[in-house]
Amino acid sequence: MSRVLLTGPSGFLGTHCLALLQAAGCGELHAVNRTGGPLLPHHATGVHWHAADLSDPAAATALIEQIRPTHVLHGAWIATPGVYAHAPENLAWLQASIALALAFARCGGQRFVGVGTSAEYDPDSGPCVEDETRLRPASVYGKAKLSFALALEAAAQSAGFSAAWARVFLPYGPGDPPQRLIPSVVAALRARRTIALSSCEQVRDFIYAPDAAALLVALLWSNERGAFNVGSGHSVTIRSALEQLAAQVGGAECLQFGKLPLRPGEPLTLTADMKKVSDRLGWQAPTSIDDGLRACLMLP
């Protein structure tokens, strides 16, 4: 019987992963966050909750030794909007994640999926192809994530477990923290309040969060190894996405494009090639950006 451990079950993508794992009824399901309990009551059903600070290597190790999971989907990491990219906490998460992976190996774990980031890629290289595009993370976050990807690969190779690494592009949708771009813009449009933006000509691969979670869970149940992009395979300018929101909710005049500079080092284009995912997993993102953005507007 499989014993699945989901870390980060209260995060943006983690919440969706938890719902999918609950629905799948996949043997024993364990989830861990700082409080040891779900944010929403229905997240309790059929889930063994644990309290631990997984940025502490000793706590991560102890948890694995207690649960002895066969499968881990490791989503937990610092993700505070506006802070995570250069926070020193990335190094603590790196250390503790390595400890977690090594404890998993020692306890006979079979399948580990880690959650990485499009920020590992060199964005100047065109659509990012998992095993082709140069890796050149600029942020502390991107470097720490890529460092863990390599540590995980080394641990898997050494101990003989199966591992995959999911590089997530730009997730959006239900559960997106209110400080992030799309929720902030929706709130501003609804209140008919101006909002200062960059040119927003950056081209991105937006992936609907429940779709991203579905791909993470599909990876967990597969035996595919190595890196996999988590994107839609379709890219748009951020500006066109925001204008689409305004077209539906009104308030286009609130969008003050070009008022802010790009963040230092922010790439103009960061897009996902999804051929490997399609070839190996037969997976395609089901939700178009039109449908996904409409869904964002149906949220409270």
Next chain:
Amino acid sequence: MSRVLLTGPSGFLGTHCLALLQAAGCGELHAVNRTGGPLLPHHATGVHWHAADLSDPAAATALIEQIRPTHVLHGAWIATPGVYAHAPENLAWLQASIALALAFARCGGQRFVGVGTSAEYDPDSGPCVEDETRLRPASVYGKAKLSFALALEAAAQSAGFSAAWARVFLPYGPGDPPQRLIPSVVAALRARRTIALSSCEQVRDFIYAPDAAALLVALLWSNERGAFNVGSGHSVTIRSALEQLAAQVGGAECLQFGKLPLRPGEPLTLTADMKKVSDRLGWQAPTSIDDGLRACLMLP
């Protein structure tokens, strides 16, 4: 005043680094190995010796907190010939090295040079150029080293210290462990004993160990950041190097080329581009392979 900590001072390259640092009289010089003492009496002069197992994160942290070095040259890592490439201990060295780098940052350290490996590169890409050639380590050793390189870069960026990463090609010369290729061949030639070899058509950048150490120490005193190859910039087939030894010591008939297969995954070509080192540090390897191999024959 600078306080330099050399880890791995009793290793193949470390011994040469220690001699150079002793000769330079660079402020306070600290060295750490498992026994806490030098292998040779003259390695004691002007050196503060410490005993610690640096594959233990707690020991690495405690040592840094005790010494509070301004400069670290981190050579310590598992290096057992025939074993290191896939040993699980690589993961322990990775964990402990991250702990060491983070303690260094907390204690106000200024300059950190880590010792990496040519095994981080994708060998199919021709001469390896630091910031161009794809990184694709095949061994657990190469993956763990590259993981640490990224962690070090993240820590340096986050804490504001200066770091460089030295990718060492094929060092040879005095101090080479007897189980390694050149000492084994020299011993066989001298004893007129046959020795089974692969085709030895592999092309490699041999770097004379005292030269490699000089470049590591030059990097330590520079403020250059990022990755630097440690090679000679001149490559030869392993076969031609061994035949050169036989030409001098006799016993060419002992060299049984083609008796062994290549090790799985062993690249045919793994060579260093030395332009970045030359441009940034004005450094060139002083010892030709002819002189270096002659020096090997003068050793006991």
